[in-house]
Amino acid sequence: MGSLTSTHPRLPRAQRKAAILTAATRLFAAKGFSGTKTREIAELAGISEALLFKHFPTKKDLFAAILAQYSPVPRLLTEVQALAHEKNDEQLFRYIATTIVSKVPDTQLMRLILFSALEEPELSDLFFHQHVSRFYKVFSQYIARRIKDGALASCDPLLAARAFMGMLINHRLLSDIFHLPVPHSPEMIAETIVRIFLHGMRVTAPNSASTASGITRLGASESYSSKASPSRHHSPRRKRQRS
Amino acid sequence: MGSLTSTHPRLPRAQRKAAILTAATRLFAAKGFSGTKTREIAELAGISEALLFKHFPTKKDLFAAILAQYSPVPRLLTEVQALAHEKNDEQLFRYIATTIVSKVPDTQLMRLILFSALEEPELSDLFFHQHVSRFYKVFSQYIARRIKDGALASCDPLLAARAFMGMLINHRLLSDIFHLPVPHSPEMIAETIVRIFLHGMRVTAPNSASTASGITRLGASESYSSKASPSRHHSPRRKRQRS
DNA sequence: AAGATGTAAGTAAGTGTTTACTAACTTTTC
DNA sequence: GAAAAGTTAGTAAACACTTACTTACATCTT
Missing domain, CATH: 1.10.10.60 (Homeodomain-like)
Structure with a gap:
């Protein structure tokens, strides 16, 4: 031994x-x-x-x-904030995409985060409200600024940020957690996602839309009241406790 | 009693x-x-x-x-296949988006799927390879057809399908599993996501790109060899067993 | 340099409870 | 009256956590 x-x-x-x-x-x-x-x-x-x-x-x-002790956010966030100053969208989005697709956070941490969110929500909610929300806040602020600059099409910045991250996270989920085959190189996956997103967020020249209905408008119908309040069932009992 | x-x-x-x-x-x-x-x-x-x-x-x-016994896929899939015949992209993508964002599958099933993927992979891998892969196959075939039609920009259809679903799934993850607030109506969320995606997949008129590097190309660099083979650690021991 | 000593690092062997699962029996229903 | 639906009262193992003890070692004293 x-x-x-x-x-x-x-x-x-x-x-x-x-x-x-x-x-x-x-x-x-x-x-x-x-x-x-x-x-x-x-x-x-x-x-x-x-x-x-x-x-x-x-x-x-x-x-x-x-x-x-673990969080993938700070490192990612400082880099993003540095890149944000340059206002080079492609560079910034590509950096995020490459980082996530190339296994940051690694599989172990992803599993840990998922397990904690499912099994011990009171422990992981802290994590999410501290780290993840902060990342989305910074990221969506950047998007908001670029929309004001006229570089990106107008839409809710937080939704856009979550949409972009979703494409990346879903790829990690499918490959790492659900074990579906990924028939492409990380670089190509990152590039494709960035392309779809940035192209989707690009301001259209005052052209006629090629589809039937006019979806050139971006913010979508804003007249809906947000009355989403699903009843969480949230078992409050706990067995053993310590001081 | x-x-x-x-x-x-x-x-x-x-x-x-x-x-x-x-x-x-x-x-x-x-x-x-x-x-x-x-x-x-x-x-x-x-x-x-x-x-x-x-x-x-x-x-x-x-x-x-x-x-x-549970699977959200068949119902979604039959509807998608029906809509696919009409070749109305906006209708089809909007249907999928609305369905997912409006809690299909519901929170309970999402948690169940995640738990099974994390805790009992041999049970859920079956589920994923049967149901989820099948959905992505059908969905990406539709996208491939629309690319050939010239209605959507050329890129890997499977990656595009996963990207689109990722935006939707991530929204469900953040709200249902991670308990982050969602400050928008389901309708607006679905619409924004569809808009970003379809706009991102729209064929560009033969224009000059406004950014520095030429990203008008769609398929991204295809010269990368896919040599991804991460060593899974996959504990093979099992304690109790039954016939 | 050799021993004495306090303390932090470490363990063997439990404790009471909980766990998945079973054997042997009773009750209902057609 | 017999099969199907149901229960009571277990069992051996596993579980988080403790108690009471031993060992290593840096420092001080002589």
């Missing part, structure tokens, strides 16, 4: 904690929160279960610690 | 089976496969655990039975 150090690889607190987090991340991403057993985590980390619980008082605390 | 029938609501086999499936579906969708306990299912169905196991020999069999 002992290959690195002679007999007992005793580690300082911080290092051991990190080792546990690494092991737990892999297992939680693979099998979810309730699908992962604390014994497996301890085994993969090469320690006893008792030690695990000395570092993280409950399984949930461990899961929360993992969620708190 | 007995409110429907006087004392014992004894049901014929098929009906009881259906009642169990209904209860199990709700719980599996809410808490996943390993998060749901057979005792809870029996309780919600109003029967003993023993009876549950008389109808479904294992918990996994029950889960598989649920997956086998």
Whole structure:
């Protein structure tokens, strides 16, 4: 067994904690929160279960610690904000597309995020409202500015941002999570998506539309009242708790 | 207790089976496969655990039975195939968009599909390769035909189909699963997405491109070899099994 | 340099509960 | 009266988490 150090690889607190987090991340991403057993985590980390619980008082605390430390957003966001100054749409959108399609966040993190959203919403809602919403806010602000500039066609910027990201995320979902074959190179996929989107958002020259009805207008009918309030069923019971 | 029938609501086999499936579906969708306990299912169905196991020999069999019976695809697909004959792009794409945005499949089924893809891939891969792939095949064939007709710009039809569906699915993910607010009516969302996509896929008049590099071409660079083969780690061990 | 000592790192062996699943029995219905 | 529908009361294993203990090692003292 002992290959690195002679007999007992005793580690300082911080290092051991990190080792546990690494092991737990892999297992939680693979099998979810309730699908992962604390014994497996301890085994993969090469320690006893008792030690695990000395570092993280409950399984949930461990899961929360993992969620708190990972986020793909900041790195992406700083780059986007830098590119936003140049007002080069193609460059910016292509950067985002290439990043996402080339597995950022990686499959493990995607699975972790999905699992947490499904299994532990109160933990992941924080994550989403902090990181994801912030990204969409910055991104849609850029789009709004470019619409005002006259570089992009007018429509709701947030919807446009979500639409663009959706094309990318869906590709990752289909390939990483649902295991459908992807018969193209990442570069080509990114380029096609950017092309469809930017072409779709391009201002039309005052031409006659080639289709029957006039869909040259962009904002779509805005007279609908947004009264969407689906009753969430949201089970509020919880079994065990800790201080 | 007995409110429907006087004392014992004894049901014929098929009906009881259906009642169990209904209860199990709700719980599996809410808490996943390993998060749901057979005792809870029996309780919600109003029967003993023993009876549950008389109808479904294992918990996994029950889960598989649920997956086998639901699919949002056939209904959507027949409608799409009917509309495809008319070659009215706006009508067809708008139909798909409205359907998805207006919660078909509903939140419960979306959660169920995601849970099964994450927790029981061998069960859901069947689902995806049968239903989802079939939908994309039909849908992308329509797009391919419209490209040949000259009605849509040339690009890979499968990528285009996935891009379009991605905009819609992402909206459902953000609102249903990740609980981000959606500040628009379903109708406006659907319309905006359709507009972006169809405008993006519209053939450009032989004009000069307004951006620096020439992106008037559609298929994107096709010289990349598709050598994507990420090593899946795919834990092959399984604990309990049944004949 | 050798020992004493405090403390952090680590573990073996549980605890009570929960879990998927079963055996053996009772009740209803045709 | 017999088959089908249903239950009670289990079982062995698995589960998150604890208790009570041992071991390694840096630092201080002599």
